Amino acid sequence: MISSSSCSRLTTLPPYTISTPRLCPQFPKLCPRFCKKPLTITNVLKIADSLNLSSTAAPDLHSLFSRTKPTILVSEKLGDAGLDLLRSFADVDCSYNLSPDDLCSKISSCDALIVRSGTKVTRQVFEAAKGRLKVVGRAGVGIDNVDLQAATEFGCLVVNAPTANTIAAAEHGIALLAAMARNVAQADASMKAGKWLRNKYVGVSMVGKTLAIMGFGKVGSEVARRAKGLGMHVVAHDPYAPADRARAIGVELLSFDEAVSTADFISLHIPLTPATCKVFSDATFAKMKRGVRIINVARGGVIDEDALLRALDSGIVAQAALDVFGEEPPKDSKLVQHQNVTATPHLGASTKEAQEGVAVEIAEAVVGALQGELSATAVNAPMVPPEVLSELAPYVALAEKLGRLAVQLVSGGSGIKSVKVVYRSGRDPDDLDTRLLRAMITKGIIEPISDSVINLVNADFIAKQKGLGISEERVPANSSLQPVDSIQVRISNVNSKFQSALSENGEISVEGRVKYGKPHLSRVGSFEVDVSLEGNLILCRQVDQPGMIGRVGGILGENNVNVSFMSVGRTVRRKKAIMAIGVDEEPDKDTLNKIGHVPAVEEFVFLNL
Ligand SMILES: NC(=O)c1ccc[n+]([C@@H]2O[C@H](COP(=O)([O-])OP(=O)(O)OC[C@H]3O[C@@H](n4cnc5c(N)ncnc54)[C@H](O)[C@@H]3O)[C@@H](O)[C@H]2O)c1
């Protein structure tokens, strides 16, 4: 728990570090502008930096400074090992079988929600969360039950657990394949009904038959390996699958039509997306060999279930084995009741081992995300590996400051439509991921002029929503030691309240670099400066003449405003110069007026960083 002494230390930091009510609840007056902001990786890193902690210690800051534990709602059964992990970090509310209304009424008091496939995380859920929900964790692979667009719009990170149930799903696919081919379920049911029907349940052999794997991803590849072991000829269709993986397993990659028309068995392993919804339609069944057998352990929605029923009745499809359904549990039971259908109630991931693995995988992802880490399994945000993140941390701070600085130079009433960011870097473009930097520039530009809270998840979306186009350019630099030599932010087609910030082609232009690990301003318009981007800044253009530093410094000193640094840049000697003055306190109006009345001062602007 935070002590008042450590909290007062925090108040000496730039205010964006005192960012959440949880961080500094007893000092809301000291940080009123910032209390709405969530704790993000950026400000956690800034706090770590300001406290001279290494960036690897940063995630612990959340728990160090948080007065209350976060609350995590688990809406479907999760393995114990995952629950234990969650409980060591948060208050965990396991409420299963919630109605949509109950979920909406609970969610506004939750920081994270963990679901499996049975909970629909709709736009209404994000709206009802009123900004508190930061993470949705999907304990499994398929995220078709989460409205990703709404999550992104509300700045809520969605993470999944994509690896722990792969083998379970593949094994279930093979179990269904074999059970269907040998009528295991039907024969078992008949025996339980007291019958002995040896002639009725003659099956088909798998060896030598062609199996088409539709979707050659994690599960599809594992099914392929196992089917090869059964002596099947395996082909696959997946427009995005690497050919070398297919070669390594001995699988031939085919077009959709080739795969469905040559197969004796077809096993579905594609995600449900708008593009794959009902892709197995009447037209698709018409292309298949008569007597084909279909297994679906992916998603019910990829099949038009009415069309499947027709294909089963007409004999195009001899048998189907289904673990998943368009609606779960299925309301219309015609398909489930069909004598040639083997059905299981979405059991693909349901092994003890997979459920424990998924629970731990999702618990780690959710806890990490709540601590401000960028998740490796983020579904709606860029994944930034930790080593890249720690290298980019000072540039992240620089990017946000430059955005914040540039937007304050725009005169009121000018709508910002177009921003260009120029990165000077010696790195190979593939070695420099600018998504994080772009998000922080967007944050810096938008937050001071709106109510939006920007993070890595929603930065691009909110920029687009506000009609703000951000383009990026890379300029090669000689030095390749640093990831970025300089970042320039240019805003075009606006008026500036500080004419000297305009470049020759009329854009507001500010440029900065990282010096000694800290963000520095290196250019404003066509003036070179060299000031640390900390606290508050006064930019002042004056006639280049002796005594100006003393005059302006004197006015600030007389009014009890402490100058932290000063830099003068000029274009023409004895003509024009820019003075950049860092001040610890915000000068009052009178003090600023006095600076404006110094005869040689032609224009000045006060900027809050
Ligand atoms: N029944 C269960 O309990 C269970 C368990 C695990 C996974 N699943 C489901 O299985 C599916 C696959 O899971 P995964 O872990 O292998 O995912 P994955 O992302 O590793 O693989 C999916 C593959 O489908 C491919 N694909 C996407 N669109 C395609 C298209 N139009 N045509 C062909 N291929 C396409 C992708 O390129 C990818 O290689 C998902 O729908 C997942 O939800 C179900």
Ligand SMILES: O=C(O)[C@H](O)COP(=O)(O)O
């Ligand atoms: O996509 C998945 O991971 C599977 O369909 C498992 O879903 P479940 O967690 O609801 O069993």
